[in-house]
Amino acid sequence: MIELIREKNKKKVAEASAKIVLQEIKKKPNLILGLATGRTMAPFYKELVKRAKKEKISFANVKTFNLDEYAGIREKDKESLRYFMNKNFFSKVDLKKENINFLDGKARNFKKECLRYENKIKKSGGIDLQVLGIGRNGHIAFNEPGSSIKSKTRKVRLSEETRKVDFGSLKDAPEFALTTGISTILNSRKILLLTFGKEKKKAVQNSLHGKISSKVPASFLRRHKKVIFVVDEACYD
Ligand code: GLP
16 A cells, blocks of 8 residues: 655755654654655755754664665765765764674675675664655666566666766766565555656556556556655646
């Protein structure tokens, strides 16, 4: 079941989403929180940091797991998703370093690394709340169209569309990434997908009302019991 929350604009989407996350932390201070990257997430993290400060909510007992990372890219590289997280969120809250979990894009053995990550999520007790964005082609994390509902954490080839959108040009973009799978995401107890802008309208429509199919990976979210979509008017009218 997907609950749809429609907000006026990008700012309101960020505010409403930050509120949902903070409510969960208030209920469970040692929340296991799944996090996402992307342009959509920048205003959301900004709002989350601001509100947490204002309401004096601490992340000291929260554990985080990010969804994905580019393969072959180091944590320190500006293109890495870890870099994005450090800059937009990790450096701004009182999360403990040992409670931050990330896929290592520079791991020697990607299979082992993906298994390690999948097991670490399980050992932690599983994700309580997974935050998600959505790609223009309906991808979630780096589960591109064609991904199976049973998929787990693995190395994937990125679509040309995703590489162009994320990096501007194909020549600068990595070809592969490590990503948690659709089944990894669906194992979360609650899922919050936030998005805005007309570029995402088709993806949102197809996810909510189209056929549930691997052609639109986000449509698999309809198989989950507790999903909230927070969208703006531009991507849902
Ligand atoms: C990226 C990420 C996704 C993200 C999506 C949308 O490739 N792997 O986790 O949700 O694409 O990104 P953006 O928010 O920049 O539109």
